[in-house]
Amino acid sequence: MVQQLEKNTSSSSSSCKCDHAGPHTDGAVVAIYKTHTEAEAAVKELQQSGYDMKNLSIIGKDYKQTEDVVGYYNVGDRMKASGIRGAFWGGLWGMLFGSAFFLVPGFGPILAAGPIVSWIVGVLETAAIVGGLSAIGSALFSIGIPKDSILKYETHIKAGDYLLVAHGMSDSIVAAETTLAASEHHGLSRHCCHTEKSV
Numbered sequence: 001m002v003q004q005l006e007k008n009t010s011s012s013s014s015s016c017k018c019d020h021a022g023p024h025t026d027g028a029v030v031a032i033y034k035t036h037t038e039a040e041a042a043v044k045e046l047q048q049s050g051y052d053m054k055n056l057s058i059i060g061k062d063y064k065q066t067e068d069v070v071g072y073y074n075v076g077d078r079m080k081a082s083g084i085r086g087a088f089w090g091g092l093w094g095m096l097f098g099s100a101f102f103l104v105p106g107f108g109p110i111l112a113a114g115p116i117v118s119w120i121v122g123v124l125e126t127a128a129i130v131g132g133l134s135a136i137g138s139a140l141f142s143i144g145i146p147k148d149s150i151l152k153y154e155t156h157i158k159a160g161d162y163l164l165v166a167h168g169m170s171d172s173i174v175a176a177e178t179t180l181a182a183s184e185h186h187g188l189s190r191h192c193c194h195t196e197k198s199v
Helices: 036-048 086-095 116-126 135-141 147-158 170-181
Strands: 027-033 056-061 071-075 078-082 099-104 108-113 162-168 188-192 195-198
Touching: 027 036, 027 147, 027 170, 036 056, 036 162, 036 170, 056 116, 056 147, 099 116, 099 135, 108 116, 116 135, 135 147, 147 162, 162 170, 170 188
Parallel strands: none
Antiparallel strands: 027 162, 027 188, 056 108, 056 162, 071 078, 099 108, 188 195
16 A cells, blocks of 8 residues: 655655655655656756755666667776767766665566665665565565555556656655756655655
């Protein structure tokens, strides 16, 4: 069951204090983007607004069929990409912390950048798969996103959409929500303690 949260601009009443929101976080804002151009513009807007990029993740598929070589590789401490979306993923990996390529059953090839990489790896290493959810879904559940929202997000990822996840303390979540609300998103929700407030 999704509980709608009332929008409140005061930081004291908009904060979420629960044990399920993840370490050092009050919740998350999730935005859905249909194109890599929309997702990249949103990331740049958050960066320009001063949002802490260590609390920003993106996940999506790089499923476009092509006859060109596609590759993902590490150079120093940054992952690089080549192929049709190489500049997009390479640019994001330069701004966000952590990057990965996963082959997830039911999803296919998935690319991720930001803290979501460690959340997915943590789920896989501890076998902490939440009933009925994928490794990606279980990682999202671990930061307080409710199961019914996760199922919606998994469907979007499978369809080739991009999921942008901003998490952190209540003040930064409200600021990220405001910035993302002005972007060309195709769905925006704030999550706290396994509840959702659609924007």
